[in-house]
Amino acid sequence: MGRIRTPVGTREPERSNMQSVFDSRDPRYKDPFGALPTGKSADLTLRPPRSMGFSGGAAVARSEFSGGVMEYPLVWTGMEGTCDVFSGKLPAGKTPDLIWYCFRFFRSDGSIRYFGAGGWRKKAPEEFQLTVYEETGTSPDWFGQGVTYQIFPDRFFAALPVVTSGFVGKRRLHGGWEEEPDYLPDENGEIRNDDFFGGNLRGILRKLDYLKTLSVETIYLNPVFEAASNHRYDTADYTRIDPMLGTEEDFRILCREAGQRGMRVILDGVFSxxxxxxxxxxxxxxxxxxxxxxxxxxxxxxxxxxxxxxxxxxxxxxxxxxxxVNEMAPSYLDYILTGNNSILRRWLRAGAAGWRLDVADELPDAFLELLRKAAKEEKPDAVILGEVWEDASNKVSYGLRRRYLLGKELDGVTDYPFRDALLLFLGGGRAEEFRERMETLREHYPPSAFYSAMNFLGNHDTPRVLTLLGAGEDLSGAPRSQRAEFRLSEAERLRGGRMLKLAALLMYAFPGSPTIYYGDEAGLEGFEDPFNRRPFPWGKEEKELQSWFGKLGRLRTLRPSLRRGDLEYRAARGPLLAISRRLGGEETVAAVNVGAEPAVLALPWAKETAEDALSGEALPVRDGKVSVLLSPWGGICLTE
Incomplete structure (x- = not known):
């Protein structure tokens, strides 16, 4: 697992006024960086101005789950310039927890001042977060290294013959693959999601070689079990593949054939x-x-x-x-998780490599612990991912602080914060803000969870990324008929495609698994459900975009630095963002300029040669530096 490094002196402006006292992301102040395993300690160093006259101090640590408050002494160890230096240790404790800490300084006259995440205060300030996790050694390192491809099964590819009977519910099969999904309420005012296009497992099997051209290593399937709706989040029978999709044998064959091509299949678990x-x-x-x-x-x-x-x-x-459901009902637990022939175990035995858990916020922590235990017993390298829309390290759900990433529940989560920060940056935000948001996550997450994130630009619950970027707005409040008929103009499509290419470049360069929602690489458009679930446009793909994703996939496969290397921000100012991934002697730098003016990026470069891996252009290296001119809305992937 890679280590993540951030150069000293590149923090956000709003943090700079506090840096001289304490910076939780700088090893000169807190070492090691970020979350701590149980039983370890962080070395703390604070540098308050000598003029404040402090004679001593303490770290005040509040434990979220144990409920205790402890103080750990800060000892004066000398001076640096005009600052006193106080040092101490912050123990992580023996059990997984969230520790919220700040600092209390006192003077010889008895007066005190506090220092926290918001700076100096006279009373208890905003606290820093320290995630304390258990190192179980059971999080697989295969997920997060390669590309994931998400498939909404009914809309990917229909291999003939399509099954038209023998399933639950009344279904309408579209007469043509290019028809619009049903979006208007029925005579009872309900949207039933009972229209189908006939995509099936044999169709996915037929397209495995296509997925290989995208360097896909993980196929994530939206629900495949028997259900009355086309999205199948209303499970009717966990023991049975929906007949329109195929059979259990079809699923086993798909997993086997995918495995022969270096791919794994993970399932969508709908257990709430x-x-x-x-x-x-x-x-x-x-x-x-x-x-x-x-x-x-x-x-x-x-x-x-x-x-x-x-x-x-x-x-x-x-x-x-x-x-x-009552997830903790004994018979439900036995059926879904703990029984020898439980649903979880059954489908892992059938070939699944793991589970993405729908609405993880709805699942009790005790349920998630039992789920992880059963999955790892059945298949030690199974991956368990959770659908979480916020920072999963400190999420509060139904009034409870969740324990997703403390070592006993999830390996990783769906990275909505990454998507939100990236789209904000592309939409006119600043690179500093993107870095700040991502630095917050990597400070809060255990390294294995940060590297196991499912990074994505869109999925079945969000508008198509090409539409958002091209249109420049989300028309979710517009009439459904307007959203159904909406298509990007030629100019909007060109704009959206250019932005999407840069978004994909950054996603493929970032730690975590770059995840493609089926059809994004082919130029599919659409706002929210059901317009984001249109059938894959076979034969009408956006070839340039498809080629771009294929090229990024090959880079992700071939370069170890992109798969598991350290992360460093080489530049984050205004519209210019450059990130470096490094492993051993290999370095890869992805840089983008989302501004209207050209930008020059000068980087130290240890190698004798430099090349933009996307264009093949050789770049001159002089005196240990490479200079790059980035055009407006331009990007490069710099390699040796």
């Missing part, structure tokens, strides 16, 4: 709720067995929370077709 039209709930009586809505004697009755059986029950976000 089921579908109402499921074998477990059985609203409408679609299954011959007794579901929870049929009888209180149903073996599944205890899975659900009924306020008044059978009509009133807890459902996900109030959507009655998605009844929530």
């Amino acid at each position: 709720h089921t579908g109402s039209r499921s074998v477990y709930f059985n609203a409408g009586g679609g299954y011959p067995s007794l579901g929870a809505s049929d009888s209180m004697d149903s073996p599944y009755y205890g899975w659900y929370r009924f306020e008044s059986w059978p009509e009133k029950y807890s459902s996900w976000w109030g959507i009655k077709t998605l009844p929530q």
Whole structure:
């Protein structure tokens, strides 16, 4: 696992006024950087001005989960210029935790001042965060190194024949692959998501060689189990591949054939709720067995929370077709996780390499711990990823601070903060802000979690990135008919494509797995669901964009520095952002200029040669430096 380095003296302007006292990201003040394993300590050094007259100090540490508050002495060790130097240690403790810390200084007259993340205060200030995690050694290092490709199965490719019967729910099969997904409410005012295009597992199998041209190493499938809707987040039967997608044998073949091409397949685990039209709930009586809505004697009755059986029950976000489950019900735990033939184990045995967990915020910490334990017992290198939209190290969900990244639950998360920061930068933000947001994450996350992030530009829950970048706005509030008909103009498409190429360059250069949402590389457009779930445009791909993603994928595959190297910011000022990845003697630098004016970037360069790996252009190296001229909305990938 790579170490991440940030050059001294490149912090944000708002931090600079505090740096001379303490900078939690600088090893001269706190060493080691970032999160700490249990049982370790951080060395602290503070440099308050001599004029403040302090005679002593202490680090004040508050433990989130144990609830204790401890003070650790800071000892005067001398002077540096006009500053006193106080040093001490901050122990991580023996159990995983979040430690919130600040500093208390006192004078000989008894007066005190506090120093925290917001600077000097007379009372307790804003605290710094220290994540204390358990080093279990069970997070696989394969995920995060290579490219991930996300597939919404119904819309990727339909290999003939398409199954048209034998499944739950009424379905409408589109007559043409290029038709618009249904987006208007039915006669009852509901959007049922019951229109299908017929994409299937055999279709994905047929396109494995295409995925290989993109250097894909992980295929992430949106739900594949039997369900009534086209998105299949309303699971009807966890034991059965949806018949329109294929069979369990088709899934096994897909995993095997993918493996022969160096790819792994991970599944979408939807365990916080089921579908109402499921074998477990059985609203409408679609299954011959007794579901929870049929009888209180149903073996599944205890899975659900009924306020008044059978009509009133807890459902996900109030959507009655998605009844929530009691995840900690013993029979549910046995069925999904802990039993010898549990759903989790069954599909890992069938060939899955791991699970991406839908709405991880809805799943109790105890459930996630049992899930991880069962997965690692079954397949030690299985990866467990969680859908989390915020900083996962300190997320509060339903009033509880979550423990996702403390070593017993998730290996990594969906990196929405990365997407948000990158799109903000491309939309006119400053490189300093992008770096600040990402530095906050890497300071908070254990290294294995930071390197196991699922980095993406868009997915099935967000508008298509090309549309956002090209249009320059999100029309989510516009009438659905307007959003359905919207297409980028030629000028907007050119603009969006140029920006998307730079976004992809940065994503592929960043730690974590660069994740392509199917069709983004081919130029698919669309705002939010269902317009972001249009069928893949086979035969009408944006070839230049597709080639760009293919080239980035090959670089990610061939260069170890991009797969697991250290991270360093070479430049972050205004519209100019340059990041370096280094491993051993190999260095790769990705630099972009999102401004309207050319920008010159001069970098120290230890090698005798330099080349832009994207264009093949050789760049002169003189006196140990390489000078790069970046055109407006231009980018390079600098290699030796």
